[in-house]
Amino acid sequence: MTQSNAPSESLAHLSPQAPRNPAVTVPEHPQWPVLAAGEKAELIAHIRTLMAQQNAVLVAHYYTDGDLQALAEDSGGRVADSLEMARFGTETTAETLIVCGVRFMGETAKILNPEKRVLMPDLAATCSLDEGCPADAFSAFCDAHPDRKVVVYANTSAAVKARSDWVVTSSIALPVVEHLHTQGEKILWAPDKHLGRYVQRVTGADVLLWDGACVVHEEFKGFALERVRRLHPKAAVLVHPESPDEVVDQADVIGSTTQLIRAVVDRPEQEFIVATDAGIFWKMQQLAPGKKLIPAPTAGEGATCESCAHCPWMAMNALQNLAQVLERGDQEIHIPEDIRLRAVTPIQRMLDFARQA
Structure with a gap:
């Protein structure tokens, strides 16, 4: 098994000032109509025509439906994790970015590309980590610990990112925290306590954790x-x-x-x-x-129980509402400019660090 270089005494601890937000409501998995092969091909052709007319490109997360991932790749877009999704938006010349994923991914694309139109199939596709870390409570948490560098996971709102020193994804969290640790910095981490605890175990950094978790x-x-x-x-x-x-x-x-x-x-x-x-x-x-x-199993006593590990918000992305948003343009990401300007700095810091790593 992979071993971490955990110190003898853990320096990761939950803060009593950051209780889990009990208001997170997990939606039911949406039931999209099953399309016959001919219907699906016709819908995909329609989407591709609309994308060409609007100079749009599609970027999809690995957790979205396979049809969306295939369409993104086949149409000159990208299938990626959240770090590569952020990079892709800055590289493409398309005027419209269609982000198939969850809302923080669309917000990140808009933060980095304010001149572009950023659409999502459904703006209600959020994230339990984002929902469980409200900006006002998080800001108070930061104010109570001014001696710590604020490192937030990408699964957070633009307003939370705007209050941070660093934004990280799971692929770059370890090297960023290791870098800060070697500089003698103590870390305030949000929102995922499991990822934060893992990062602490590997790096040995002093990490104060927000009490959040991914429902999946x-x-x-x-x-x-x-x-x-x-x-x-x-x-x-x-x-x-x-x-x-x-x-x-x-x-x-x-x-x-x-x-x-x-x-x-x-x-x-x-x-x-x-x-x-x-x-x-x-x-x-x-x-x-x-x-x-x-x-891997998520429930039940049996060793062969079937996993139900699929994000209900990711499941809100489908070919059907992708076509609808291109037809109507009504699911567009907007971010207040003062928040965007504060949020772009820690995101760009992450991207610059990734280029040098």
């Missing part, structure tokens, strides 16, 4: 994963660090979505138990079609 990754069960591992003893275990400690501790690979995808391609094992959103399987299967992917 927090449901992975350590005891059930142990049973699945016994059924598949030759399988490598791939875990996203938003997962609980008892799941992370069983991992052969701990990493971001991109890092987990690379592991399936590069590692010699033929079976993989995957503890992250099931949307990632589309890209894994595309790049490594001969390998077996096993969902």
